[in-house]
Amino acid sequence: MDKILEVKGVYFSYNGEDVLEGISFELYRDEILGIIGPNGSGKSTLLKIITGILKPKAGEVRIYTNRIGYIPQKATSFERNFPATVEEIVSLGRLKTPIYRRLNKEDYRIIDSALERVGMLVYKKKRIGELSGGQQQRVFIARAIAGNPELLVLDEPTTGIDINAQTQFYNLLGELNRDMGITIIIVSHDVSTVASEVKRLAYLDKRLHFIGKPQEFYKKVLWPLEIEELLGKE
Amino acid sequence: MDVFQYTFMQYAFISGIIIGLLCPLIGVFLVLRNLSLVADGIAHLSFGGLALGIILGLNPSITLLISSIVGGLGIDYISRKTKLYGDTATAIFLSAGMALGIVIISFFKGMNININSYLFGSILALTKAELILTIVVGGLSILIIYLIYRALFYITFDEDSAKASGLPVERINILFILVSAITIAISIRISGILLVSALTVIPVATAIEVSNSFKMTTIISLIVGVLSVLMGLLFSYYFNVASGGVIILLNVFIFMLSLLFKRFPWLFNYKVHNNKS
Numbered sequence: 342m343d344k345i346l347e348v349k350g351v352y353f354s355y356n357g358e359d360v361l362e363g364i365s366f367e368l369y370r371d372e373i374l375g376i377i378g379p380n381g382s383g384k385s386t387l388l389k390i391i392t393g394i395l396k397p398k399a400g401e402v403r404i405y406t407n408r409i410g411y412i413p414q415k416a417t418s419f420e421r422n423f424p425a426t427v428e429e430i431v432s433l434g435r436l437k438t439p440i441y442r443r444l445n446k447e448d449y450r451i452i453d454s455a456l457e458r459v460g461m462l463v464y465k466k467k468r469i470g471e472l473s474g475g476q477q478q479r480v481f482i483a484r485a486i487a488g489n490p491e492l493l494v495l496d497e498p499t500t501g502i503d504i505n506a507q508t509q510f511y512n513l514l515g516e517l518n519r520d521m522g523i524t525i526i527i528v529s530h531d532v533s534t535v536a537s538e539v540k541r542l543a544y545l546d547k548r549l550h551f552i553g554k555p556q557e558f559y560k561k562v563l564w565p566l567e568i569e570e571l572l573g574k575e
Numbered sequence: 576m577d578v579f580q581y582t583f584m585q586y587a588f589i590s591g592i593i594i595g596l597l598c599p600l601i602g603v604f605l606v607l608r609n610l611s612l613v614a615d616g617i618a619h620l621s622f623g624g625l626a627l628g629i630i631l632g633l634n635p636s637i638t639l640l641i642s643s644i645v646g647g648l649g650i651d652y653i654s655r656k657t658k659l660y661g662d663t664a665t666a667i668f669l670s671a672g673m674a675l676g677i678v679i680i681s682f683f684k685g686m687n688i689n690i691n692s693y694l695f696g697s698i699l700a701l702t703k704a705e706l707i708l709t710i711v712v713g714g715l716s717i718l719i720i721y722l723i724y725r726a727l728f729y730i731t732f733d734e735d736s737a738k739a740s741g742l743p744v745e746r747i748n749i750l751f752i753l754v755s756a757i758t759i760a761i762s763i764r765i766s767g768i769l770l771v772s773a774l775t776v777i778p779v780a781t782a783i784e785v786s787n788s789f790k791m792t793t794i795i796s797l798i799v800g801v802l803s804v805l806m807g808l809l810f811s812y813y814f815n816v817a818s819g820g821v822i823i824l825l826n827v828f829i830f831m832l833s834l835l836f837k838r839f840p841w842l843f844n845y846k847v848h849n850n851k852s
Binding site for chain 2: 389392393394407409410411412413419420422423424425426429430432433434436438440441466467468484488494
């Protein structure tokens, strides 16, 4: 299989405290990888290192594409009054070098088709802050796919979104993976939802404790932990 | 109109159009990045530089420009490198610059310079050299912002995603701080140190009230900026009052109209859109 990402012995620390210790794994094209772990386990930091927003203290990240779509955890926490339309937000996905390039007809066609793909075309002229959290996440997906990404990186995308919208959201990710061949990394603290949607699951808590099939995660990590907890209580 | 017979008024109008465009243009990004106070910080800091330049016998326009640039980069550096809360760095720089200026000026009481024209803005004060400086430096700044406009928009909305998409975010930020500092420096002659930041902030606040898109916000704030400066200069000429104060009062007035417009559109005979399209 064709590798898209290699993470080798990555360390990172905030204010002298290690948040990531010796993270190593590989990601192959067409995969959907779910990363789970408790709060403060370094999940968001790892994504920021993968996308090049942060530099690791030690180790290296090799990424075999420059077409990365990233949707940060706080994507929907912008000021509600921010004056920008849905179309303008998606058009940012078309920002390529040279940065002073103006948008042409082809760009607008791609923007429309990205909005169509996520079912948000009718909201194109709306102010982004008028939409619900779930709709905004779709717009950010459209922004990412307008840049024709090979790798899509999402940080807790379903936080604060109702169950129905969450299901739709995961269906959409599945489609993008299947139809467009986009490799996806998704971070979540919600084990059950993510585990049912991804092909591989990683459990992170400073160190990478597990990476493999979701079923194995239940057998090897989750159930033993739960049994331990049950026994401990008695 | 007879006002245009005077060379100094022609100078004031030409540079007025440039700063009326430039101030809101950088203001859009300052306001939306919650950096409204930065313009104020740079302006007050430059007062120290100005006073220093005067006692050293240097050209005040040049010392204003240099101290603004140093101040802008300084504020940016200190806020990024230290763990000061929010805009504390800006507040400290602001007071330090002002204090330095006041100490220098009070020490050299006999200085042959009208400090008021820098503090409050004066249309009479503009020399031909300053006009040329404004046209060249201001024109260049407008061009730079035009070229990096969409990148700045991306960084303003979502800096992390902009970085992940491969934009050179740090370099664009430094360029933006440079242009902001230059804008403040060349605008001080017209609007004054105390009020220059208002010209970067209020037209934008007005535009945000009445527009849905980023493009419209930019366009409306530019129109408000230029109109308020030109009308302010006329008022200032006919009623012999400080131009800076009049320009800002006009801006506040237009802002209040925009608040009314948003809450009571029917007052302006404007049909309310049906949002369920």
